[in-house]
Amino acid sequence: MSTSQTDIDQTQAKLGPIWLQPGVSKSHCLALFFGSFFTIGILTVVSAATTYILWENLNIPSSEWGTITGNLAFWTEITQILLFGAIGVAADKVGRRPIYVAGMLAFALGYGLYPFAESLEQLTLFRVIYAAGLACSTGMLATVAADYPQNAIRGKMIAIIGVLNGLGVVTLNAVYGRLPSIFVDAGVDSVTAGRYALFVVVGICLLVALVLRLGLKPGAPVSHEESKSSIELARAGFKQAKNPRIALAYASAFVARSDVVILGTFLMAWGVSTGQAMGLTVAEATQKGTIIFVITQSSALVFSPIIGFFMDKVNRITGVTFCMFLGGIGFTLPALIDNPLESAAIPIFIVMGIGQISAFLGGTILIGQEAPKSERGSVVGMFNVFGAVGILVATGIGGRMFDQIGPAAPFVLIGMANFLLVFAGLYVRKKAPGFVPEAEQRLVNKVFGSR
Incomplete structure (x- = not known):
């Protein structure tokens, strides 16, 4: 379904630089933007919450965190693999809105139960509930983001979504990272402080569910007769x-979604375990670990508009290939880090953020362009299944590499996977590029000779 990246229907609604599809209003798009700000941020809080609970509630030594977080991620991805296909079909049949709202409610339940875990078995069960929310909410975020914009400005739309994702991640993690210390300073014990911090997250989930219920476009994407x-x-x-x-988009999901979760899962664990080894308290180490995560997301936030503009100007296979190259660079550089809490590591974390957001947005823009409207929920669902399988493989291997080889090892593994996908992108660009902008084709003809 490769279509022109130049044709715009200017009779439709427009919000800022975004021309919308028929039937999509500005208020629908604003509700999507609201959900975009919170969804990924809510998702990533689980990394800091898990580290806090393992240390403070369950008293598990940091030497075991890599394997445990890898196992928890494993069950998260198994849950998503089982649900994504059904979620995609349901979204094409009954609409996106009820699935997205259900995801936020499941998030709220999972986070509400999480700090009451008294064993790893209970923590795993509560993580599965969280994972159901993750599958519904992220699946619908990607699908609705593909539904609403016209194709010519799809890159800009996904870039705005990426900026809002990044702002939400930075904001929620910065706030959450400080909440346990605030509650401890107010006089409560550390376990209760962790519970209060997650109760704040539960309240945010419920607020987002309400706004999505009131604001997103209702109904199925096509009529009953066309369904x-x-x-x-x-x-x-x-x-x-x-x-x-x-x-290629499916393959990019396999790798790029691993980028996101490896970054969220193991970067936080690396920072907190280093802080613990330096003699910091649990609250201080969590705050330090949060800071390095926020640095990566801040650089991703700044770079998102650049990637969106770039993806609208070039053939999108060209764009995805370049994005995966940036991901490869970003995720192999941590091999050079000795102490992630030292200022010398900051430039590497900045490049990691750029690589992560580039790989993530490239594949998302491509699948939004290529997925047919009547099957978009199902195709995006399969895109998410590939992402979940990639995360499953990366976290399963990465957790053990973190413990047995070193904390940088999972990142290097994903970096190499990004580089492998560059070669796949070059092959598809040659054999089935889809729409190629005239300026790019002229450049290709000049460099390689006209066909």
Whole structure:
């Protein structure tokens, strides 16, 4: 479904630089932006929350955190793999809004139970509830973000979503990272402080659910007469993989979603365990670990508009390939870090953030362009399944590499995977590039000769 990146229907609604699809209003888009600010931020809080609970509630030594966080991530991804396909089909049948709202409610339940875990088994169970919310909310964020913009400005739309994601991640993690210390200073014990901090997150989840229920576009994406059967939709994700560009998008999800979770899971654990080794208290180490995570997300935030503009100006296979190259650079550089809390590591964390957001946005923009409207929920669902499988592999291997080789090892693993995908992108760019802007084609003809 590769379409022109130049044609715009100017009879439709416009919000800032974003021209919207027929039937999509400015208020629908504003509700999406509100959800975009909070969804990924809410998702990433679990990393700091898990570290805090392992240390303060369950008294587990930091030498075991890598394996435990890897195992928790494993069950998170298994849950998502089981749910994403059904969620995509349901979104194409009943609409995006109820699934997105259900995701926020599941987030609220999972976070509400999380600080009451008295064993790893209970923590895992509560993590599965969280994972159900993650599957619904992130699946619908990607699908609605693909639904609303016209294709010519899809890169700008996803860039705005990326900026809001980044702002939300930075804001929520910065706030959450300080909350336990604030509550401890107010006179409560550290375990109770951790619970109060997550109660704040629960309140945010409920607020977001309400805004999404009131603001997102209701109904299914196509009429009942145009709607396909559940069986056809379930098959759509596999069928569409025959399109080389969708196949590349699936592969990019396998790698790029690993980028995001490896960064959130192991960067925080690296920072907190280093802080503990330096003699910091649990609250101080959590705050230090949060700071380095916020640095990566801040650089991602600044770079998002650049990637969005770039992806609208070039062939999107070219764009994805370049994005994965940046991801490869960003995730191999941590091999040079000795102490992540030292100021000398900051430039590397900045480049990591740029690599992470580039790989993430590139594949998201490509799948939004290529997925057919009537099957978009199902195709994006399969895109998310590939992402979940990638996370499952990366965290399963990465957790053990973190403990047995060193904290930089999981990042280098993902960096190499990004570089491998660059070669796949070059192949698809040659064989099935889709729409190629005239300026880029002239440059290709000049460098390599006209076809």
